[in-house]
Amino acid sequence: MLWFSGVRALAERPCRRSPGITCCVLLLLNCSGVPMSLASSFLTGSVAKCENEGEVLQIPFITDNPCIMCVCLNKEVTCKREKCPVLSRDCALAIKQRGACCERCKGCTYEGSTYNSSFRWQSPAQPCVLRQCQEGVVTESEVRCVVHCKNPSKHLGTCCPTCPGCVFEGVQYREGEEFQPEGNKCTRCSCVGGRTQCVREVCPILSCPQHLSHIPPGQCCPKCLGQRKVFDLPFGSCLFRSDVYDNGSSFLYDNCTACTCRDSTVVCKKKCSHPGGCVRGEETCCEECLLRVPPEDVKVCKFGNKVFRDGEMWSSVNCTICACVKGKTECRKKQCVPISSCPQGKILNRKGCCPICTESLEISWDGDSFVEVMAAPHLKGKLCGLCGNYNGHKRDDLIGGDGNFKFDVDDFAESWRVESNEFCNRPRKKPVPELCQGTVKVKLRAHRECQKLKSWEFQTCHSTVDYATFYRAHLE
Numbered sequence: 001m002l003w004f005s006g007v008r009a010l011a012e013r014p015c016r017r018s019p020g021i022t023c024c025v026l027l028l029l030n031c032s033g034v035p036m037s038l039a040s041s042f043l044t045g046s047v048a049k050c051e052n053e054g055e056v057l058q059i060p061f062i063t064d065n066p067c068i069m070c071v072c073l074n075k076e077v078t079c080k081r082e083k084c085p086v087l088s089r090d091c092a093l094a095i096k097q098r099g100a101c102c103e104r105c106k107g108c109t110y111e112g113s114t115y116n117s118s119f120r121w122q123s124p125a126q127p128c129v130l131r132q133c134q135e136g137v138v139t140e141s142e143v144r145c146v147v148h149c150k151n152p153s154k155h156l157g158t159c160c161p162t163c164p165g166c167v168f169e170g171v172q173y174r175e176g177e178e179f180q181p182e183g184n185k186c187t188r189c190s191c192v193g194g195r196t197q198c199v200r201e202v203c204p205i206l207s208c209p210q211h212l213s214h215i216p217p218g219q220c221c222p223k224c225l226g227q228r229k230v231f232d233l234p235f236g237s238c239l240f241r242s243d244v245y246d247n248g249s250s251f252l253y254d255n256c257t258a259c260t261c262r263d264s265t266v267v268c269k270k271k272c273s274h275p276g277g278c279v280r281g282e283e284t285c286c287e288e289c290l291l292r293v294p295p296e297d298v299k300v301c302k303f304g305n306k307v308f309r310d311g312e313m314w315s316s317v318n319c320t321i322c323a324c325v326k327g328k329t330e331c332r333k334k335q336c337v338p339i340s341s342c343p344q345g346k347i348l349n350r351k352g353c354c355p356i357c358t359e360s361l362e363i364s365w366d367g368d369s370f371v372e373v374m375a376a377p378h379l380k381g382k383l384c385g386l387c388g389n390y391n392g393h394k395r396d397d398l399i400g401g402d403g404n405f406k407f408d409v410d411d412f413a414e415s416w417r418v419e420s421n422e423f424c425n426r427p428r429k430k431p432v433p434e435l436c437q438g439t440v441k442v443k444l445r446a447h448r449e450c451q452k453l454k455s456w457e458f459q460t461c462h463s464t465v466d467y468a469t470f471y472r473a474h475l476e
Contacts, residue, residue: 048077067101092224108133128159134204146198166191170309186220319353
């Protein structure tokens with residue numbers, strides 16, 4: 001518990017005397033953060049004395065407040081006031097019992113154990129039974145499994161079968177990752193041991209009246225609106241919706257759910273006539289406990305190391321475009337629209353499969369050591385980054401991402417780092433003829449110019465950078 005410290009009990013002087021009666025007024029002085037000398041300037045008197053060290057004292061009109069406790073400490077009466085924590089905004093039912101100082105969010109008591117609201121658990125002895133605590137209501141229900149493959153595997157000690165792999169709807173998930181299928185906010189899946197396991201959400205029963213609940217956007221289950229407060233419920237009784245039930249009494253929540261009040265907790269059991277394989281009918285209580293997504297509805301295509309969903313398109317090598325059609329990959333040559341010129345403000349790019357007009361700015365990378373930025377003249381003075389600001393002056397090209405000039409090239413490069421794990425895919429290198437394959441005179445000149453990379457001027461770089469890559473790129 002958190003306490004305010006430094007509360008002293010002062011007896012005011014002088015005491016007023018009447019025949020046969022002596023009356024002293026006992027005051028509480030909260031000295032937290034206030035010097036005693038300053039506090040004493042407002043009040044006069046002496047500290048109340050006591051005899052039995054460590055004794056909890058009952059002081060009329062003071063300890064009647066359950067938040068204040070007084071003890072005998074060093075022969076003086078010392079009182080402390082409990083500081084109550086702020087309840088969570090998600091707490092829909094706050095309770096305060098008689099004799100307690102602070103209100104608390106209503107939890108659940110079940111089989112001798114106490115659980116906080118919103119906690120859910122499954123017993124190893126009953127892996128297919130899910131229990132959820134929500135503001136004093138425990139909901140017991142059958143786990144509803146979802147499978148999306150023809151032959152799911154069952155595992156000892158677990159409830160739901162699993163499907164091979166962790167690819168779902170064309171997306172590859174990592175070990176331990178949890179996810180929701182697209183457009184299905186009431187299904188939760190996880191990748192466990194390289195296999196996919198999915199369950200359908202079972203919503204907990206709420207303690208608030210139905211008209212005081214709502215389903216938040218993007219969520220599956222309803223929640224209570226606002227916060228209700230209740231004081232001094234009879235021992236063991238339960239507040240459910242707008243009614244108070246005695247300990248041990250039972251009632252029907254709906255045709256499929258029976259509830260019982262047990263030690264201030266409402267325990268509700270959702271009935272399922274045939275656990276594990278029931279189908280919802282007109283006279284049955286359960287929705288289908290084992291939901292199956294037909295495998296033919298989940299179509300994906302594998303291309304290289306990637307998985308694509310049905311209908312998804314992507315560009316491949318050799319100017320081909322591919323699409324995933326009902327689980328099969330279909331590719332065709334890209335059809336180009338002939339372009340000879342571009343409107344003002346754009347430039348013609350002929351390096352790809354088809355000529356296109358780009359927004360006056362083009363970045364190309366050869367997958368090795370060459371990066372090229374092409375910018376139209378009207379962009380002068382409007383750029384920034386690793387290639388400078390394109391204002392015609394080299395002296396201020398090392399302006400960092402924070403707007404300050406960098407004297408160190410590494411600091412300059414680091415200042416433009418983007419806080420992301422995204423990276424460019426390295427394009428496949430194409431064999432290109434050497435530009436220096438002309439006359440012997442041209443080749444000799446090229447090698448002579450490139451020898452500078454091997455010279456002593458670059459000697460300190462050779463231990464950390466493989467100059468051969470740059471040497472080769474220089475000759476090409």
